[in-house]
Amino acid sequence: MQVHLRKIPLLANLTEEEMAMVRADLRIRQYAKREVVLQKGASGDSLLFLLQGQLQVIDITEDGRAIGLRMLAPGDFFGEIAVINGTMRSASVVATTAVLVALLPRNTALHLFSHSPSVANQMLRFLAAKVQRDSEFRALLSIHNTAKRIYSFLELVKEKKEGDVEVVENLPTHQDIANMINTSRETVTRTLLALVQQGIVKKGTHRLIIIDPEALQKLAQS
Amino acid sequence: MQVHLRKIPLLANLTEEEMAMVRADLRIRQYAKREVVLQKGASGDSLLFLLQGQLQVIDITEDGRAIGLRMLAPGDFFGEIAVINGTMRSASVVATTAVLVALLPRNTALHLFSHSPSVANQMLRFLAAKVQRDSEFRALLSIHNTAKRIYSFLELVKEKKEGDVEVVENLPTHQDIANMINTSRETVTRTLLALVQQGIVKKGTHRLIIIDPEALQKLAQS
Numbered sequence: 001m002q003v004h005l006r007k008i009p010l011l012a013n014l015t016e017e018e019m020a021m022v023r024a025d026l027r028i029r030q031y032a033k034r035e036v037v038l039q040k041g042a043s044g045d046s047l048l049f050l051l052q053g054q055l056q057v058i059d060i061t062e063d064g065r066a067i068g069l070r071m072l073a074p075g076d077f078f079g080e081i082a083v084i085n086g087t088m089r090s091a092s093v094v095a096t097t098a099v100l101v102a103l104l105p106r107n108t109a110l111h112l113f114s115h116s117p118s119v120a121n122q123m124l125r126f127l128a129a130k131v132q133r134d135s136e137f138r139a140l141l142s143i144h145n146t147a148k149r150i151y152s153f154l155e156l157v158k159e160k161k162e163g164d165v166e167v168v169e170n171l172p173t174h175q176d177i178a179n180m181i182n183t184s185r186e187t188v189t190r191t192l193l194a195l196v197q198q199g200i201v202k203k204g205t206h207r208l209i210i211i212d213p214e215a216l217q218k219l220a221q222s
Numbered sequence: 223m224q225v226h227l228r229k230i231p232l233l234a235n236l237t238e239e240e241m242a243m244v245r246a247d248l249r250i251r252q253y254a255k256r257e258v259v260l261q262k263g264a265s266g267d268s269l270l271f272l273l274q275g276q277l278q279v280i281d282i283t284e285d286g287r288a289i290g291l292r293m294l295a296p297g298d299f300f301g302e303i304a305v306i307n308g309t310m311r312s313a314s315v316v317a318t319t320a321v322l323v324a325l326l327p328r329n330t331a332l333h334l335f336s337h338s339p340s341v342a343n344q345m346l347r348f349l350a351a352k353v354q355r356d357s358e359f360r361a362l363l364s365i366h367n368t369a370k371r372i373y374s375f376l377e378l379v380k381e382k383k384e385g386d387v388e389v390v391e392n393l394p395t396h397q398d399i400a401n402m403i404n405t406s407r408e409t410v411t412r413t414l415l416a417l418v419q420q421g422i423v424k425k426g427t428h429r430l431i432i433i434d435p436e437a438l439q440k441l442a443q444s
Contacts, residue, residue, distance in 0.1 A: 081350045085350045124336070128307045132309065
């Protein structure tokens with residue numbers, strides 16, 4: 001099977017020599033829908049790339065609830081934390097469609113991380129952005145007012161699309177949002193419904209469209 | 223003033239050439255006790271190193287409460303997130319003693335991050351560990367039982383010292399702990415006192431000594 005490695009952003013600027021090393025070490029695997037690709041607690045023996053299909057990162061809380069975290073799209077890498085730290089996988093990853101995944105052994109990945117300026121640069125930016133989001137998320141959790149916590153959550157996960165439209169892609173289920181920000185599913189449902197009725201947001205397919213970004217921002221900051 | 227840059231772990235393995243570049247670009251500044259070294263919201267124009275004294279990283283919550291996060295010791299670097307992402311400072315840093323700080327301009331720091339394997343490697347490990355702690359902290363916040371949340375917090379911030387003694391260095395104030403994990407100061411005080419009375423922990427100077435680590439672990443996991 002021919003895999004176009006230059007289409008993977010993390011690998012796009014490798015030298016020919018580095019690319020040859022990656023090509024020699026890479027292993028390709030297929031998973032069916034609902035199969036577990038990474039298991040929380042397993043050893044971090046490889047860096048993974050999603051080539052085809054869609055994956056979901058899932059965390060299991062102390063009391064056994066599953067929280068759907070982010071979705072992965074083709075070209076994304078995952079499993080980097082356990083590879084860098086030599087620790088166990090900190091979350092599970094499950095196939096939401098049939099998927100094609102590439103695995104790069106830990107030592108090859110670590111070599112690229114520290115010796116390829118382009119990979120080091122992208123990886124540092126990726127991790128620093130993650131740290132920043134986590135710190136914003138922690139600030140969010142300290143908001144006492146539940147509705148304001150939900151508004152701030154939407155502010156945090158929204159993305160700007162073509163034509164300055166703001167959307168929340170792959171909106172988690174109301175139960176997942178509730179688990180993430182310490183409230184009940186009912187409160188999430190009620191608060192989102194009120195936003196729809198006020199004409200501030202609109203439900204799309206697998207996404208939430210923010211029609212009135214200014215109004216949402218005001219609510220989050222009020 | 224002679225500064226021993228090789229004593230700073232992040233710079234310890236630079237080549238002579240890289241070290242000369244750092245030495246040429248580095249600026250040294252003094253701050254008095256209680257002075258603000260970094261201001262949340264300011265631009266991230268340099269990477270900083272603490273040479274002498276002690277600093278505290280402080281976050282200001284949405285509703286204006288100050289939360290004392292980690293303490294910095296000589297040799298530590300800070301301010302790396304805003305440097306990498308080109309964003310604003312995400313927290314403030316305040317001098318808790320008179321301090322001596324070295325500032326490395328953003329462009330020089332970014333060059334080292336992607337071109338020095340030793341710096342890239344250390345920085346990635348540092349950020350990956352931070353991401354992992356943040357994810358553990360998020361898991362902690364989803365624990366409903368308050369006392370269990372406090373036990374888990376101690377488990378998360380404890381360190382192993384010489385002779386396998388477990389301690390929490392620079393224990394934050396009860397109010398800071400309360401703010402960090404969404405509870406009241408009274409609850410933190412009451413829960414810690416109970417741990418002391420049960421002979422599980424003991425208060426030292428600026429630290430909490432965990433006398434019975436197994437008992438604490440059991441309480442956190444029960």
